[in-house]
Amino acid sequence: MVEIKSASPDEPRRSPTDLLSIGEIVRRTGVAASALHFYERRGLIHSERSSGGHRLYPRHVERRIAIIQTAKRLGIPLTEVAEQFEALPEDRMPSLRDWNRLNASWRGQLAARQLELERLETEMNQCIGCGCVSLGSCRVINPNDALAAQGAGAVLLTPITPGEIDAEEIDAEEIDAEHNT
Template sequence: MVEIKRDAQNAPQRSPTDLLPIGEIVRRTGVAASALHFYERRGLIHSERSSGGHRLYPRHVERRIAIIQTAKRLGIPLTEVAEQFATLPEDRMPSLRDWNRLNASWRGQLAARRLELERLESEMNQCIGCGCVSLGSCRVFNPNDALGERGSGAVLLAPIEPPEE
């Protein structure tokens, strides 16, 4: 007989390894079942199968899904999330220490992207409304007059090929 642990109010204690059906994971995370299947195919999360063949996910998968969703919002590619998850044990919930390590590894990338966006914004501010017609001096479309090496005239755009019929 399996003993169910209960808390002081006689409610069953929950464990990160409790198995939840896919519908419950969908309800709790707001992530579509098709996305969960996709994450599973990519090795980001794992499930077990019930005797009837239904997917059952350990409760700790919710934390992984939260990290995946956060990474997506930050523009971190899923391949990179998978690389980071490969360093975590599959049988437990990622800890605060795990999250801090992931966070530190992504913080540098985000800082570099932020600096690049600020640089582009600065260049745009210099460009918008300037009336510039010289690609030779335009820092946005032709930094360091790289197009000048290809000749004079309209060399910015490649000729448009008609579609094949």
């Protein structure tokens, strides 16, 4: 039978292999019991059972939960966390080396997302007050616009019926000259 120990300030320091009740894990991590059950079903954390059938978690599970919560804040999907956790040993706390490997893996994704957000912000800032006369040519609303290479905003000022002009043949200077005469 596994003994459940209660945490108190008078207790000696615990070992990472000590088993903690689900209530203790909830209290120490701030993660709901239902989330712990979910993580366990997904294979992200593991528990043992007491003779009474209660879940008992090795203390090092707290570190895995902290990594899961960090990944969640970073927008890393749980499926990817599970893939990364496959390389971690289940019988010990993830080490600094393990964390650095995870961090390196996720850093590239975060940098790519940051660049995408900066690009969207730039497009949004360029859009404000640009004078678009048509949402059909807006770089934010219509990013795949055939005339996007000609510049943002109102590239064509006269309406054109579909098929009348091939977008690849349009020269912005010719259009500007035509409308300024």
